[in-house]
Amino acid sequence: MKKLLYILLFLFGSLGVSAQSVEVSASIDTNFLLIGEQTQIELTVQYRMDGDPVTVKFPELTDTISEFIEIIYSSPVDTIYPNKEDPSFVEQKKKITITSFDSGYYEIPYFEFYINGQAFQTGSMYIEVQPMEVDTAEAIFDIKEPIEEPFSFIDWLKENWLWVAIALVLLIGGVVLIIYLKNKPEVIVEEIVPVIPPHVTSLKKLQKLREEKLWQTGKVKLYHSKISEITREYIEKRYQVNALENTTDEIMQSLRFHSIQPDLLTKLNQLLVLADLVKFAKEKPLPNENDTSLLNAVEFIKGTKQVIQVTNEDAE
Numbered sequence: 019m020k021k022l023l024y025i026l027l028f029l030f031g032s033l034g035v036s037a038q039s040v041e042v043s044a045s046i047d048t049n050f051l052l053i054g055e056q057t058q059i060e061l062t063v064q065y066r067m068d069g070d071p072v073t074v075k076f077p078e079l080t081d082t083i084s085e086f087i088e089i090i091y092s093s094p095v096d097t098i099y100p101n102k103e104d105p106s107f108v109e110q111k112k113k114i115t116i117t118s119f120d121s122g123y124y125e126i127p128y129f130e131f132y133i134n135g136q137a138f139q140t141g142s143m144y145i146e147v148q149p150m151e152v153d154t155a156e157a158i159f160d161i162k163e164p165i166e167e168p169f170s171f172i173d174w175l176k177e178n179w180l181w182v183a184i185a186l187v188l189l190i191g192g193v194v195l196i197i198y199l200k201n202k203p204e205v206i207v208e209e210i211v212p213v214i215p216p217h218v219t220s221l222k223k224l225q226k227l228r229e230e231k232l233w234q235t236g237k238v239k240l241y242h243s244k245i246s247e248i249t250r251e252y253i254e255k256r257y258q259v260n261a262l263e264n265t266t267d268e269i270m271q272s273l274r275f276h277s278i279q280p281d282l283l284t285k286l287n288q289l290l291v292l293a294d295l296v297k298f299a300k301e302k303p304l305p306n307e308n309d310t311s312l313l314n315a316v317e318f319i320k321g322t323k324q325v326i327q328v329t330n331e332d333a334e
Contacts, residue, residue, distance in 0.1 A: 217323035246293035
């Protein structure tokens with residue numbers, strides 16, 4: 019009688035609630051579990067697309083259904099069209115894997131869907147979690163007692179003499195190596211790091227940026243940000259101006275005290291201002307403006323690069 023009640027409850031829980039052209043349902047693989055076993059609940063919603071858009075919100079789930087039922091896994095929602103001849107009929111499914119570690123008879127409450135803002139509920143379901151059967155009449159015992167055998171170093175050495183010999187050779191070799199390395203004079207090699215002028219590094223970065231074709235692929239903001247960053251790094255190393263943190267106006271004010279041609283300052287100001295507009299004002303430059311910014315950066319760096327003169331003494 020009890021199992022018949024479970025089956026009726028299981029069928030009741032699987033019935034969908036329908037309103038207009040919407041049906042929701044919840045079904046479970048099995049209502050009988052052992053402690054720690056898993057079963058799967060399937061949530062289903064069926065509706066028709068009659069021209070108006072349909073918004074479906076599945077129940078919000080946490081890591082538990084109740085204090086006795088835990089959710090192991092919740093799958094993404096799967097949308098299918100079961101009737102190829104009727105594409106307006108839509109079915110969406112979601113699978114939930116559950117388990118329980120407490121024996122007992124538990125209710126799985128109804129699941130609530132929202133379709134176009136209207137609530138739809140499934141029926142509730144029940145599961146019975148049964149404990150493992152343990153035969154308490156039998157005591158825990160070993161199948162056979164361990165066999166004790168006296169240890170013999172001579173027998174062990176006969177069986178493992180090869181490994182002992184290898185270990186001794188490695189030990190002696192390690193001691194010799196340590197003594198050799200300890201007494202070996204340390205050779206200090208002074209590494210000579212060539213100094214690369216800042217204009218060489220900056221021009222290489224600009225050439226690489228040109229080859230990346232960022233603005234041609236829609237990455238206009240990144241393109242102008244890199245031009246501004248490369249130029250600011252060059253100014254900081256060339257004129258010892260805190261260009262990476264200063265604003266465009268502060269940079270232009272600082273460069274007034276250096277001997278720079280006015281047309282180069284104009285080009286620098288143009289590329290920095292355009293970069294600021296793209297970054298902060300979402301400006302969309304024209305294609306020729308994108309190319310001009312990079313050319314302005316190249317001309318400014320080439321026109322202000324520091325020329326190192328080599329004297330006769332340095333040559334000798």
